[in-house]
Amino acid sequence: MNFAVKRLPIGIEFFDEMIKNQYYYVDKTGMISELLRSGGKVTLFTRPRRFGKSLNMSMLKNFFSLQGDKRIFNELQISRDKQVCEEYMGKFPVISISLKSVDGFAYRDAYEMLCATIGNEAMKFQYLMDSTKLTDREKEQYGLLIKGGDRIPFEMDEVTLTGSLKTLSLLLEKHHGKQTVLLIDEYDVPLSKASEHGYYKEMAMLIRKLFEQVLKTNESLKLAVLTGCMRISKESIFTGLNNFEVLSVADVRFDEYFGFTDKEVRKLLEYYHLSDKYQQVKEWYDGYQFGNVEVYCPWDVMNYCVTLLADPNAEPQNYWINTSSNEAVRRFIRESDNSGTIRREIEGLVAGECIIKELHQELTYEDMYQTIDNIWSVLFTTGYLTQRGRSEGNIFRLAIPNREIRNIFTTQIMQLFRENVKKDGELLNRFCEALENGNTESAEKCFGEYLRKTISIRDTSVRKEMKENFYHGILLGILGIKENWIVRSNRESGEGYSDILIETDDTAMGIVIEMKYAEDGNLQKAAEKALKQIESKQYEEALYDEGIEQILRYGIACYKKRCKILRLSRFSKIK
Numbered sequence: 001m002n003f004a005v006k007r008l009p010i011g012i013e014f015f016d017e018m019i020k021n022q023y024y025y026v027d028k029t030g031m032i033s034e035l036l037r038s039g040g041k042v043t044l045f046t047r048p049r050r051f052g053k054s055l056n057m058s059m060l061k062n063f064f065s066l067q068g069d070k071r072i073f074n075e076l077q078i079s080r081d082k083q084v085c086e087e088y089m090g091k092f093p094v095i096s097i098s099l100k101s102v103d104g105f106a107y108r109d110a111y112e113m114l115c116a117t118i119g120n121e122a123m124k125f126q127y128l129m130d131s132t133k134l135t136d137r138e139k140e141q142y143g144l145l146i147k148g149g150d151r152i153p154f155e156m157d158e159v160t161l162t163g164s165l166k167t168l169s170l171l172l173e174k175h176h177g178k179q180t181v182l183l184i185d186e187y188d189v190p191l192s193k194a195s196e197h198g199y200y201k202e203m204a205m206l207i208r209k210l211f212e213q214v215l216k217t218n219e220s221l222k223l224a225v226l227t228g229c230m231r232i233s234k235e236s237i238f239t240g241l242n243n244f245e246v247l248s249v250a251d252v253r254f255d256e257y258f259g260f261t262d263k264e265v266r267k268l269l270e271y272y273h274l275s276d277k278y279q280q281v282k283e284w285y286d287g288y289q290f291g292n293v294e295v296y297c298p299w300d301v302m303n304y305c306v307t308l309l310a311d312p313n314a315e316p317q318n319y320w321i322n323t324s325s326n327e328a329v330r331r332f333i334r335e336s337d338n339s340g341t342i343r344r345e346i347e348g349l350v351a352g353e354c355i356i357k358e359l360h361q362e363l364t365y366e367d368m369y370q371t372i373d374n375i376w377s378v379l380f381t382t383g384y385l386t387q388r389g390r391s392e393g394n395i396f397r398l399a400i401p402n403r404e405i406r407n408i409f410t411t412q413i414m415q416l417f418r419e420n421v422k423k424d425g426e427l428l429n430r431f432c433e434a435l436e437n438g439n440t441e442s443a444e445k446c447f448g449e450y451l452r453k454t455i456s457i458r459d460t461s462v463r464k465e466m467k468e469n470f471y472h473g474i475l476l477g478i479l480g481i482k483e484n485w486i487v488r489s490n491r492e493s494g495e496g497y498s499d500i501l502i503e504t505d506d507t508a509m510g511i512v513i514e515m516k517y518a519e520d521g522n523l524q525k526a527a528e529k530a531l532k533q534i535e536s537k538q539y540e541e542a543l544y545d546e547g548i549e550q551i552l553r554y555g556i557a558c559y560k561k562r563c564k565i566l567r568l569s570r571f572s573k574i575k
Contacts, residue, residue, distance in 0.1 A: 006271075008306050015058040019072040024271065026264050026298070028056060029078035031257040032063055035225070036084055038253070040245035042215050044187070044226040047249060047290070048383025050299035050320060051258045053227040054098065057185045060225060064181045065094040092181045092222055093172040095165060097121050100186035107199035110190060111161075111206065112152050118164045119154030122146050125168070131175045138174070141167055162206065165214035169221055179222035182214060188228035188365075191237075195365035204364070208237040216241055230381055233362045248361055249381065250391060255291025260298050262286070268301065274308055284316040287401035288386045297383075300404060318404050326408055328378045331369050333412045336455055342372065346455050350409055354388050354397045384408070410470065413455045418477050424450060428478050432485075435511060436504055438552055444565040450478070451561045467517040471558040472499055475515065501542055510543035512553045523557045523564035530555030531566055 009023035018025050035043065047053055062068045063078070068090050073079050097117055104110035122145040129139055145164050149155030156164065169180040187207075194203035215224055215238075231248050238244055247254050260268070265286075269275045285300040303319040336343040345355050359377045368378050376398070379385040384405055385398045400406050421428060431446035457470045472489070479487045484505035502511040514534050518526035531553065534540070540551045557564045 008272075008302050008309075010302055010306055013054040013058060015055060015062050016069060016072055018055070020069075024268065026260055026268065027077050028052065028257045029059060029063075029073065029076045031056060031254060032060065032078045032088075033081045033084050034254060034257075035060075035223075036088060041221070041243035042224045042226070042241060042245065044228065044231075044244070044246045045254065045258065046228055046231045046246065046381065047258045048288075048297075048381075049229060050297055051295075051383075052298050053258065054185050056257065057096065057098075057183050057225065057227060060181075061094050061096045061183055063089055064092045066090060066092065066176065066178075092178050093125075093176050094181045094183065095121060095168055095172070096183040096185075097165075098185040100189045102190040103193040105197050107194070107202045110194060110199070110203060112154075114190065114206070114210075115154040115156045115161055116152070118161070118168075119146055119156070122164070122168055125172065128171055128175055133175050134171060138171055142171055158206070158209075162209035163213050165210060166218055166220075169214060169218060173220040180220055181222050182224040184224070184226045186228060187226045188230045188232055191232060191365050192230070195368075200364075200366055204236055208239065211237055212240065215244070230363065230365070230368075230378075231361045233364050233367075236364045249288075249290045249383075250361070250387065250396075252291035255293040256295070259288060259290060259293075259295030260301055261293060261295055265296050265301060268305070272305055272309060274305060277304075277308060280316055284403045287399075287405075288383065289388065289401075292390075297404075316404070318407055320404055321408055321411075326412065328368075328375065328382055329384055329408055329412045330415075332372075332375050332379060333409070333416050333455070335372050335375065336416075339372075343455055346409070346413070347457075349385070349398075349400050350406055350413075350455075350457055352399070354399045356395060356397055358394050359396050360394065410457060413457075414470075414473055414477075417454060417474060421477050421481055424453075425481060428481050431478060432482050435552070435554065436506075436509070438567060440554070440565045440567050443554075444563060447475075447478075447556075447563050447565065448561075451558070451563060454561075456560050468515050471517065471556075472515045475500065475513070475556070501539070503543070503546065503548065508549050510540070510546070510548040510551045512539045512543065512551060514539070514555055516555065516557045518557045518559040518564075521559050523559055523562060524566075526557035526559075527555040527564045527566040530557060531568060535568075 006022050006024040009018050009025070012018050012023055045053065062072065070090050073085070073089070079085065099114070099117060102110055102113045102117060104113060122142070126146070128134060128142045131139075134142070144156065144160050145168060147155055165182065169182065172180045190203050190207060191200065194200045214221065231246055232238070265281060266275070266278065269278055269281065281296070281301060281304060285304070286294065286296045288295050288297065297320060300319045304316055307314045307317070333346065336346055349355060357376045358373070359380055360374070361377055361381060363374055363377060367374055369375060376385075380387070380396065380398060383401070386401045388397045388399050400409060427446055427450060431443055431450070434440075434443035434446060454474065457467055476487065476489055479485065479500070479502065482505075486503040488501045490499065499515045500513040502513070504511065512534055514530035516526040516530045534553045534555065540553065543551050552567060554565060554567045
């Protein structure tokens with residue numbers, strides 16, 4: 001039951017819509033005062049996806065804009081800063097664009113999308129065509145920004161496009177007699193997409209020219225704010241900008257304005273009568289450190305609250321995984337194939353340990369995956385890893401933030417394992433043959449050799465049954481190499497659910513396997529327990545029903561990279 005009055009703002013990125021329609025809003029308007037009192041002329045905020053960048057940009061637009069509704073700020077923190085409100089609220093023309101849709105399989109497609117993005121923003125100022133303060137020549141310049149093509153909504157040559165934002169700021173200043181505020185959200189998306197599709201150099205040059213004109217020596221610019229995920233190398237697209245300030249996840253300034261603080265989450269949960277879910281929310285979605293502040297991912301917290309209001313017994317889910325390709329994690333995990341050191345580092349991270357690394361936050365999209373050192377930096381910048389404590393220069397103590405991100409790592413580990421099974425075909429075929437022949441010594445040797453080559457899960461905070469599921473998944477992947485075997489997992493049989501039932505290509509033989517994780521490291525004891533469970537629960541009944549006369553029963557215990565395989569000394573037979 002929903003006891004609350006305000007709705008939860010899932011997918012709402014427009015600040016005025018959120019306030020006017022009575023959605024629950026975590027007040028971040030204090031950012032405005034700090035930006036105006038201590039921010040630079042041009043400020044870039046880099047944060048991971050789903051941490052409120054677009055909403056904050058919409059907030060800035062509504063605050064500065066001549067057309068903004070001042071009343072929506074009445075009950076918010078910024079209203080207490082009378083001086084800033086008097087001097088800046090509703091006083092400037094604002095150009096606000098998002099580059100998140102500038103994409104295409106070819107450069108020309110992305111170019112046209114950029115024309116459309118800027119053209120649509122320019123269309124909002126059609127009153128310039130009737131302005132008595134602009135000359136006919138200036139009106140012609142504006143006309144070029146909204147000019148349509150034969151097959152596309154907006155058509156600009158490169159000179160017009162790269163000068164479009166500067167031209168628009170000049171015209172707005174002349175008409176209003178006020179300098180222009182420029183807001184560019186998701187500034188790096190065109191570069192990310194260009195790198196993905198193979199036209200990075202062309203797009204980087206285009207964005208560089210666009211930014212140079214509007215951000216450098218532009219007297220019509222009051223201030224500019226940009227947001228993005230990556231901190232692109234200044235030499236790549238921000239050359240010559242001396243008035244430029246980058247504030248990343250490592251910086252202390254503005255650290256509390258992206259993401260929810262613990263106090264804000266407690267207040268939110270209390271409002272919706274969900275305070276009893278605090279520990280779950282914290283375990284799954286907290287743990288990001290921005291500057292000196294530990295924050296939660298807003299997207300996750302809001303989504304889980306919506307789920308809980310519909311189903312109070314709902315378990316936390318991985319909401320963030322659906323908003324990102326997870327390519328950085330995938331690349332990182334694959335590097336473990338070539339390096340035992342990286343494999344051990346991944347195991348340490350998943351176990352909740354910290355790894356000390358030197359990071360270089362300024363990269364280009366072309367360089368992101370060139371070296372493992374760069375991949376560490378990408379994982380940090382994009383939120384898959386976070387810092388613990390204060391950095392010493394470029395040296396950071398890195399950790400996985402929370403359970404949700406840890407699950408992303410383990411999912412990718414299992415994916416890599418499945419991809420690699422065929423590479424180890426000879427070893428794994430020997431394992432399967434040993435199982436079929438009842439040779440526990442050989443099976444144990446093969447399985448142990450394989451475990452030493454894979455990434456293990458030894459996270460002390462993960463429940464025992466989840467660790468068993470991990471090794472269960474590995475074993476299922478190995479057995480999948482036998483195409484003629486019928487392998488069934490967690491099938492109801494006898495008085496419970498057996499881990500694995502196998503019908504071999506010899507139709508007269510079957511195999512029952514029960515997996516255990518030896519939490520205390522006693523593999524012999526755990527394997528014996530698995531065998532006793534098979535007998536007491538009569539897991540072989542399902543195979544009997546299929547007419548299988550000979551059944552091998554195995555208890556397999558795992559602990560980190562070690563294993564023990566035991567079997568009952570006799571075949572089971574139908575009596």
